Amino acid sequence: MEYFSVLVVDDEEDFLETIVKRLNKRKISAIGVKSGEEALEVIKERLIDVVILDIKMPGGMDGIETLREIKKIQPICEVILLTGHGSMETSIEGMKLGAFDYLLKPVKLEELLPKLAGAFEKKDAQDQKIRGAQIKKLFRYS
Amino acid sequence: MKTAVYTKLRKKIIGITLIVSFTPLIIVGATMYNKIKTIYNHKIEEQIKYRASAQAEAVDIFLKERAAILGAIADTHDFDDMLDEKNLLRIFNLMNQRAGAFVDLGVIDASGQQRAYIGPYDLKGKNYYKQPWCAEVMSKGIYISDVYMGYRKLPHFIIAVRGHENQKSWILRSTIDPDIFGAIVHSAQIGKTGDAYLLNKDGIYQTTPRFKGQILSEHNLDTSLFGSDATIIEQTDHQGHKFIYAGAWLKNKKWLLVISQGAFEEMTDLIATRNLEVIIIILGLIAIILTTVFTTRLAIVGLKEADQKMGELNAQLVQSDKLAALGKMAAGVAHEINNPLAVILQKTGWMEDLLNEEIFQKSEEFNEYKTSLKKIEEHVERARKVVHNMLGYARRMEPRLEDVDVNETINQTISLLENYARINNIEIKTRCYEGLPIIASDQSQLQQVFLNIISNAIDAIGKDGLVEIETTISDSMINVRITDNGPGISQEQQKKVFDPFFTTKQTDKGTGLGLWVTYSIIEKLGGSISLKSQVGSGTTFIVQIPNITPEKK
Numbered sequence: 001m002e003y004f005s006v007l008v009v010d011d012e013e014d015f016l017e018t019i020v021k022r023l024n025k026r027k028i029s030a031i032g033v034k035s036g037e038e039a040l041e042v043i044k045e046r047l048i049d050v051v052i053l054d055i056k057m058p059g060g061m062d063g064i065e066t067l068r069e070i071k072k073i074q075p076i077c078e079v080i081l082l083t084g085h086g087s088m089e090t091s092i093e094g095m096k097l098g099a100f101d102y103l104l105k106p107v108k109l110e111e112l113l114p115k116l117a118g119a120f121e122k123k124d125a126q127d128q129k130i131r132g133a134q135i136k137k138l139f140r141y142s
Numbered sequence: 143m144k145t146a147v148y149t150k151l152r153k154k155i156i157g158i159t160l161i162v163s164f165t166p167l168i169i170v171g172a173t174m175y176n177k178i179k180t181i182y183n184h185k186i187e188e189q190i191k192y193r194a195s196a197q198a199e200a201v202d203i204f205l206k207e208r209a210a211i212l213g214a215i216a217d218t219h220d221f222d223d224m225l226d227e228k229n230l231l232r233i234f235n236l237m238n239q240r241a242g243a244f245v246d247l248g249v250i251d252a253s254g255q256q257r258a259y260i261g262p263y264d265l266k267g268k269n270y271y272k273q274p275w276c277a278e279v280m281s282k283g284i285y286i287s288d289v290y291m292g293y294r295k296l297p298h299f300i301i302a303v304r305g306h307e308n309q310k311s312w313i314l315r316s317t318i319d320p321d322i323f324g325a326i327v328h329s330a331q332i333g334k335t336g337d338a339y340l341l342n343k344d345g346i347y348q349t350t351p352r353f354k355g356q357i358l359s360e361h362n363l364d365t366s367l368f369g370s371d372a373t374i375i376e377q378t379d380h381q382g383h384k385f386i387y388a389g390a391w392l393k394n395k396k397w398l399l400v401i402s403q404g405a406f407e408e409m410t411d412l413i414a415t416r417n418l419e420v421i422i423i424i425l426g427l428i429a430i431i432l433t434t435v436f437t438t439r440l441a442i443v444g445l446k447e448a449d450q451k452m453g454e455l456n457a458q459l460v461q462s463d464k465l466a467a468l469g470k471m472a473a474g475v476a477h478e479i480n481n482p483l484a485v486i487l488q489k490t491g492w493m494e495d496l497l498n499e500e501i502f503q504k505s506e507e508f509n510e511y512k513t514s515l516k517k518i519e520e521h522v523e524r525a526r527k528v529v530h531n532m533l534g535y536a537r538r539m540e541p542r543l544e545d546v547d548v549n550e551t552i553n554q555t556i557s558l559l560e561n562y563a564r565i566n567n568i569e570i571k572t573r574c575y576e577g578l579p580i581i582a583s584d585q586s587q588l589q590q591v592f593l594n595i596i597s598n599a600i601d602a603i604g605k606d607g608l609v610e611i612e613t614t615i616s617d618s619m620i621n622v623r624i625t626d627n628g629p630g631i632s633q634e635q636q637k638k639v640f641d642p643f644f645t646t647k648q649t650d651k652g653t654g655l656g657l658w659v660t661y662s663i664i665e666k667l668g669g670s671i672s673l674k675s676q677v678g679s680g681t682t683f684i685v686q687i688p689n690i691t692p693e694k695k
Contacts, residue, residue, distance in 0.1 A: 012481050018488040025495055056477065084480035106484035106526055108519075109491050 004049040004120045006030040009039040009066065010082070011057045019052075022109055028116070036061030036069070043073050050100075050119045052112075055083045055090050064094055071098050076126045078119035082107065152442050159434045164427065171423045175416055182412050190388040190401055190408075191372040197330035197338060198372075198390035198399040204243075204326055205392070208318060209284055209301050211241055216305035216314040224249045224305075224314070225258045234260045237316075245298070245317040250276070252311050261317070263294050270315075279304050279313055286394065289320070289348045289358060296320075297357045299348070320357070324349040327399065335385075335404030340397045341365055348397055363387060365398050376405065458670070461640065465661060468642055476529045483529075487522050490515045531655045532642060545692045546583040548620050549574040552611055555592040559600065566605050570596070573612040578620060582692040587663045591671075594656040595624050595683050601647065602628035602681065619669070619686040630677040639673065 006028055010016045016032040023030035031046075033039050037060055042048065051070060055063035067079055081094045081102035091102040100119040103112065215233060223229055234247040246261020254271025270276045279285040279302040287299045302315040327349045330338035340348035345365050350357045367375055368389035375387045384405035389398050494515055502508060556570050563570055599609045603626055610625045631639060638644045640661040645654030664671045668688045675681040 012485060014485045015481070015488055018485070018492050022488065022492055022495055082484075084477045084484065104530065105480040106487040106522060108487060 003027060003029065004124075005047065006050050006052060006116065007039060007042055007048045008032045008052045009034075009036065009057075009063075010052075010054040011035065012054075019109070026113070035059075036063070036066035039066055040069050040073065043070055043077065048074065048077055049123050050116055051077060051079045052116075053079050053081055053099075055081055055094065055102075064090060064097065067094055067097050067099060076123055076130070078123045080112075080115055080119055148442055148446060151445075152438050155438045155441070156434050159438070160431065163430045163434075167423060167426060167430075171419055175419060178415065179412060186408050187374050187386075187388075190386065190403065191374060191390075193330055193332075194388040194390040194399055194401045195372040197327070197401065198392050200329075201326060201340070201397075201399060202393045204323070205286060205301070205394075207241055208243065208316070209286065209303065211237055212301055212303045212314055212316055213284065216303045216312075219305070221249070221251070221305060221307050221310065221312045224312075227258050227260065230258050231260050243319045243322040245319050248315045250302075250313040250315055252280075265293060268293060275300075275302060276313070279315075280311060286396070288342050288346070288396070291358070299323075320349070328352070330399070330401050333403060333407050335402075335407050337402045338400065340392075340399055341389075342397055361400075363389075363400070365389070368398055462665065465640065465642075465658070465665075468658075469662070472532050472642060476532060479525065479529050483522050483526055487519065490518050490522070531659070543582045543690075543692075544585060545580050546585045546588060547580055548578055548583075548588070548622065548687065549576075549613055551585055551588050552592055552613070552622070555589050555596060556611075558593065559596055562597070563600055563609070566600065566603070568600055568603055568605070568607045568609060570609045570611070573610065575613045575615060578613055578615060579689060580692060581620065581687065582690040583667055583687060584663075587667065588687070591660045591663050591685065592622070592624075594660045595685070598656060599624060599626035599628065599681070599683075602626055604628070615689065618689050620689050622685040622687070623682055624685070625680060625682040627680040630679055631673070631675040631681055632677055636673060636675060640671075 006023055008016055008019055008023075008030060010019075010032070011034050013034065016034065020030045020032040031042060033042060035057060039051065039053070043051075053063050053066060053070075057063060061069070063081060063083075067081070070077060070079060078100040079094075079098070081091060081099050082105055083091055083102060084105040094102060100122065101115050103115065215237070219233070224233075230247060230249065234244065237244050237247070246259065246263065246265070248256050248261070248265060249258040250256050250270055254269050254273075254276050256266055256268045256270065259266040275285050275287055283304045285300075285302045287301075289297050289299045291297060298317050298320050300315055300317050302313050305312045305314055327338050327340055331352060335353075337352040339351040341361055341363065342348055343365055345361045345363055347355055347357050347359055347361055351361075355361060363375075363377070367373070368391065370391065372388060372390040375389070376384060377387065378384050386403050386405050386408065388401045391398055494512070496502060497508065497512060497515070502511075505511070552572065552574065556572070559570070596609060596611070603609070607627050610623075612623045612625075614621045614623075635644075635646070640657050641654075642658040643654040644657075647654075661671055664685060664687070668690075669686045671683065671685050673681060673683045
């Protein structure tokens, strides 16, 4: 598995801390933040491949809003939605806004990892295409 | 208890309507009858009084004419001429020719001796000097007698006038034919019981009455009761019959003309009118009673139906309200439980990750730890399933409208359950209506609905039994009836079967969410679900799916 960077956004501190530890242990560089606002700060400063985003967070920005902002800042950054509420309507809305997939809490890491990989592959492929296009462009004007 | 309420209401409505409609009808009837009776009686009295006075006048004229003729003859003839019987006969014939009703004619001198006589009796030479009328006619000039027997032993009356000549008076006397006189009086009588006669002041008959009594016999009527004008008197005879007497005095105040009539005869018309009125009123009352009872029954039946519908609607509303509230709560609870579960799962995952490190693998209790963690994960999984079922993910999905053949969907569902049913020796029979249209609905959700109900039916029967599935179509709905011959559901439990977490199965075999999810799906699809059950004989679930024609593509 390639190395890639993951941002986990969840208001539940215990969950956040543990999942970050477990991802890091699997050589996936992961950062955890507790709110949508913090997540946007991170996205602005660093290159993030995949975001794991809890849909329902108390106070401040909720998951859907955060997702919209992330896509503005880094359109090719992939987002996996997590929901404990089971509200399909919000999940579907998230998918329409460009989320890669959604998962119902509680979720085993073993289920999460393939989704992460898939999301990264998609993002990577997109990156490759962009890079290829840029190279072509360079050749054309040289 | 409800029936008693309706019966009471019906009695009340009928009672009030009847009282309100009867009272005026009867009051109007009675008042009308009394008014008519008064007017009628008044008319009859007036009529009878008029007849009495008119007849009295006629009799008066008759007597006056006769007296005038006699007076004129006495005034225009000499006493001596009158004694010549040839001459007297000529005069007598002339009188009868002009006026009639004279029976005889006699000439009496001042000493009371009858000097000449024309008539059927041999009265010539009789002396009347001692008779009281003789003196009266000498002093007053005219005299009309009461009816009396006289020399001829026949009831009769006479008119006598005084002639005057050279200071000498004489009397011209004539007998009036009682039959002609009687006939004039009788002409006033009418009807079957009507009578007309003359009475003198003492109540003695002066003419022969039609009934009861003879001329010159006494009538039991008190003549002093009659005033100067025509008067009406009512009397009851010894047989109990009521009679009306109308009396009018003649001008000479000696004779009273009486017209009598049976009161009942006069009332015949009135009684007929009254009977007709009573019949009409009775028919009216019967019509009112029938109409009231009929319309009240109709109204009560309508009310009952409306009540029942309202009751059903209320029950449905209560049910859907309850389930909506529970659904909201469930979603909240799910969130609160899923988050801790997520943490637990991550923590156990982390612990497993750590167990893979060398230090831990050397530990004696390594396996104990590992199995404990597995168990925790298993139970987290169990809790997760419950919560996910509770959320009814199928329910959360907006139904997808596709072309659905309900019969086909049922058959597919049955094929899924066939093995399970066969093992338990349960037969599944279908009676599908072949003409069901293809509808726009959600096939997979409908399948879940049928699956839940049929598998519940199989579980309820246990072993050896029958599940019948029938499809029909009505107006705007496709009806699916799923009937089992299991133990049935008690009234108390019927109210709860659609509640989440209600189950009669053992804890590890059912979550109590199946019928709740089923209910939610059907509601989302715009249909309805209900059940009928009898403990001991089985349960029927009735699913109604709206018959929506798919849009043409």
